[in-house]
């Protein structure tokens with residue numbers, strides 16, 4: 001913190017400048033084998049599917065989706081790598097990683113800077129500082145999109161100062177956490193007002209009933225517009241995608257909402273680091 005005292009004949013003006021120390025401020029990133037999950041790929045789901053994106057995967061989440069318990073993810077999560085290893089990177093270490101891999105050039109050229117997890121909103125204070133330091137250092141504002149479970153309301157600066165967008169993925173009953181943890185009407189309304197996208201993983205027609213009664217024609221006045229909804233098949237491999245996608249595409253047609261593939265599974269048959 002720097003403090004300046006400016007004097008004029010009648011008053012003292014105290015100016016306090018907060019400097020971000022990029023050698024001590026840090027983010028906790030997910031990853032494995034000491035490799036943080038920072039990678040360049042194309043967006044695989046939702047509104048921006050197919051667009052070049054630099055992913056920054058933050059460690060941990062405020063939910064534990066027990067519907068996805070597996071050997072790799074004993075807490076329950078469809079992205080086990082979000083929990084596998086905590087990589088503490090100072091901002092300067094992260095800048096170096098981004099530079100060494102030409103990711104800054106990709107971002108400058110318009111690639112989306114995808115803040116994902118886990119749940120990135122858990123670490124939004126650190127991300128705000130990181131973004132401020134990034135903009136100061138590189139002198140451009142990257143196009144930021146969050147991947148969030150829509151249970152923590154974003155700071156208004158994300159929109160007002162950083163023009164960030166939000167791809168939400170609200171969790172249905174099948175995910176296994178209790179409703180008081182997964183369903184936050186005020187946060188969902190914030191996202192509706194800020195024109196976020198809403199992705200839902202659909203396994204059965206009961207999921208559609210739940211989406212309609214809690215998010216579309218609901219008593220909490222969330223009422224997401226149909227053109228901001230994307231239905232996705234529940235799948236963890238290319239074969240499962242091929243088997244499960246068609247029925248979800250039919251649901252999307254009938255309900256006049258969007259269908260989203262999970263393109264990374266179709267292209268690479270992998271759920272992480274692609």
Ligand code: SF4
Nearest residue numbers: 061063065077078118
């Ligand atoms: S909300 Fe997403 S990141 Fe969090 S535990 Fe569930 S599947 Fe994993």
